[in-house]
Amino acid sequence: MWPLTKLLLINILIATSHGIVHEREALIEKELKMMVGHSIKLSDREIEANEIIMDLKREEIDYGFWNPKDFNLSKHFFEYKEQVKDTKLYKILKSMPKGAMLHGHDTAILGPDYMLELTYCDDLWVCFKEDQSDVSFIFSKHRPTGWCETKWERAMDIRRSTNFRKFDAKLRKFFTLVIDNPQEVYTDVNTVWEYFMKYFIRTGPLFTYKPVWEKYYYHTLLALREDNVMYLEIRSVLPPLYDLEGNIYNSVDTAKSYKRVTEKFKKDYPDFFGAKLIYAPIRSVATETLKNYIKIAKEIHELMPDFLAGFDLVGQEDLGKPLKEFYPELANIGLNLYFHAGETNWYGTSTDENLFDAILLGTKRIGHAFALVKHPLLMKEVQKRKIALEMNVISNVVLKLVDDVRNHPLATYLSQDMPVVLSSDDPGTWEAEILTHDFYVTFVGVSSRHADLKMLKQLALNSLYYSSHRAKRKMVHEFQIRWAKFIDAILKDRPDRVHV
Template structure:
């Protein structure tokens, strides 16, 4: 038996030696090892007391048994009341490498910003709104030039004419009492900007259906966000809320599909270079504010991944690629890379764009700039379909990272290449679950990807739509879903988010030093708060 147990231990060790967190696990300090024991003990305790399967939780299909890593939208209220979530919310997260800017600020905050703008108007396509149509009739927003402002009093009045613009304050103040009045207006707008459990797990419980709802949220938010006064505050809110969750560096994907933003005058006349100027200015203001507060270590900075939709023609794509090149020349410190975004299962595959994309690589050489591809690929449950095949083209075209890469676990050679070439996968756990690629975290392919030695950065994708603001929720869902995960796993995710970022070597060196200081504070916090209870005080 002793020989068998030895062989068993050796086999387990050999298997886990491939994981990216293996080296860190062997090099943990004494305090980190104690903190890890505490986290694992709390996870085990809450597995029994919170996720024990004995306490049913309210679910669209009736009472459902709870378990670690279960459906996020159902479990969210339980998650925020756990000790483990409280601990992880205080953990430095490093970088957020995959998030779409137009879905990164809480829906209620975006609505508040809009209500402060007298130019903002709202309309709807139907003549009447009632309790049965609140979910299906979507508001459309637009900031209008002053000479087009209206005095229409209500959007719910029986005399309302479809597609008539109503000042947003009027629409809210005079929202039908039978629909909840002002608070009912707020609920109508916020519901249109988010996915709720009844949709994700009920009415829209397939990938195709949930993407319909998902895409509809952007049709509502676009008219709110793409207005310079709101966009300026929106960027600031995104940066500050990220810092509050322990994120010190962000690489948002900004969609440049629209060639102009609506300016303060209500005219659609603000070009992309001004978007960059505003982003750069707000970023520097936020950094200066935090530095004055002695919080230098909490903010490293930000770069932008230039993105457009994967439904353009090749000719149209060439315009965006040239635009990206021009912006890189003017803002070399801000442009991190280029991506094509949108529903992979229904839109054009990367191979369709091979010619202009390969030409783009040559154009960079001519101009002496470098804009790496950071492609979405493999965000699908398919096997061998166009979305799955995007993984091959992303890798062959030299992608620096892979956005989502959900289906890569089906391709051992591709995972081997990612391990050999250092291609990091931007895994968005909660996004994958809500968008119905997986039913829960224990079913997610992340462990298989890690066990093949592929590096991963945990990301939130579209947090304002899913309600997983920051990164704490994604870290929580991943940590509770696997008993292999330790503090070494968390640390590896954090460090990889900087290691595989678009920061240069000097910036990374500074970021790692700041992270090390903040990580020590975090470990000490865990020991000081819980160490005595477990007999594991810091030394």
Template structure:
């Protein structure tokens, strides 16, 4: 094809390169200086590409890049493997151990029922008095705290008091191990266990259902959240935005609490934790509703979210839809409900899951563009974003960051080798991104360090560097729902922690 036959838009995009090529073709070998300029220009566009590193940061970056090169040259490269098999390798990685020390800013995409590692749930919560368990027809488990034996359920019989069962067994290690397997997706052979997205999602939802009976018990609800904040703090995270359905909290007598009670509990526990850990900034809640609901129910939930935000402005961040996108109703289906805040003249921030799919061109795939049309504050997952050039452009102009959750996308079978994750394109273009962990307890990936490792080593490849990490951590606070004043405070605290991290680890 002649240059004159190229489409106009493509010709304009290629013009700078063509001019350079034409100039150099007349002289044989391309000019090395111009080549270097092109490489520098391209590198400056990626996340962290315009970060000016200090002398100490450059020293640490040199060390970090050497460690990365050694790991990439090794016989097994963790991002190319399923996380369940790669986790032991990651835990021995010098890069990972450095990332654990790094102040990572905020965790902006974590679900409430998967905040705390399952070992704590089993070894602590299931040993508390009045904890009953039963096994369902499909082999999953359910838990319930009750002052008397719970009523029989059609799919769950009989209910057994765990205290009695453990007393009969004597050695409880096998039982505890079995319960932990029921509460997580972790398995030694994930490819065989999860042959398709349908299979892994079914197991995923079973684990959530099992955890809900433990976490929903009112005393556990508060202890669980406090424990979650402790685990995040230990992973050098200073702020959390948690997605929660705000439902299901109950007492021993079977009475239940409303969503206002849940928000009040989150607020009280957060204040208590911040008082004891001054470096931790706090937590806010994104109220979630399952996308399987009817339009009328969704309207009620949106109205309820508006009321809750008025009552709890400190802790209530906004609203989102959850559940598997490929089998759930798309955002456009709920357009009447989602338009209610604008119709009422109020603001309800949205934080929509959108594009958590690899089914390009489907109605679900369109959630990415619809999320932006509904003025979402961030896009959860955005796995399909790379296929939507207009959505990418709008997202950038609107300052809407994509919440990338590498391990979740891999475990739920959207991508097998994280070097092929579509976020690599977004990262190379400097698109607004934050790294989060989605459901860390279900994956055995507490905190954010594992996901940062996968993003840094796999998605970013050799192009990513210390400036990339610095930008990603900074983004997590910049794109949070914090007020401008709190955001400024958070960034100052984080900056101090970052400088300390650099001083302690550079040579």
């Protein structure tokens, strides 16, 4: 009798175990169907390409799982930004059509090497501080009369009279946040933002020389195209520009300059879908200043309704004025809004509660939305109202919101099919590529190990769906053509391919 009872118990345990395993698999499958990209159906060729991509992804993640000290993406971006460029997966993502870039600040998109090239322009004068800790720039036909702690010197004269390589290396350091010991120097959010803002203050007179402004923007569009981006919505404070004749161009003129260069670029490269402007002045201002910003925005919109996408306010959010202080001015602005909101680690403060105000004011997209994960009600509102989240993972690492990208709230947004778009914010200042680094870090370091080609495709498509471009169908159609070529290239280069 006992052997029979024992056999029955074993069978019951086996059946129970099989039931749990089946239920476990069903739960995992159910969860995977909640992720970004779950609704995309891959073709046979995409499935083949996906196997190649996922083998590479799993290889990197699994090695890191068993060797956590060697997992690059758990470290500071500055430590691995160059190493990952040599990986097969990075190179594949580099060639991937990425759709649109919807969150980028105009004078921080190209890196320090390009900035250094600008210092070779004629009529540039430089002035170093006494302790060499900072530098000022100005373009002028003659020696500038503005204040200088040492003396104004022509950049070309310095290069002729000294070791130009040492001079270039010295200048380059002023165009980047990248250093060897970021954790020791950039100790907290306020400290790194202080260094960050010095970049914009330092380079302002270099950028706002009108010929340089237009040259830099043209090459920004070129860099986007080279990184397989089809379209741009660029944020700008629209500073006044100047030239050597003493002319000063106001913010409206600066917007016109952007439009003119965009049209020239589209003529030179008809396969690029162009760009739109988001006027994004500084948020730490008095109400009267904000009213003037709005007046400028409306004037630009009246002159260029198809070029101005909308309005935003920028700057360090923790130290800036909360949106609620500007309700009367912003409530009936008559322009599309694309607010930065929730770019903070705090919870229950004026900064993360900007998320409430941005949503109630009708924002079309939210820049960063880092703190949104702490507001479950607002997460539902974002989905219901179809408000896109402009995520900038590497920016959040460099600017001290998160140290390990595996802990980034984007992981939660991706797992719940939130309306996410990937951008890169200010990639030039931390020497990232336009969008490839952010896609790579998101794919390998943030998203689930199971997230695959469907997620990548959906993220790219989201950037087109949530753009303000009028011809979205045309863009999506062109994207699908480029995507098919991308898939073909992956399969052509697969290592097991038999050549006949």
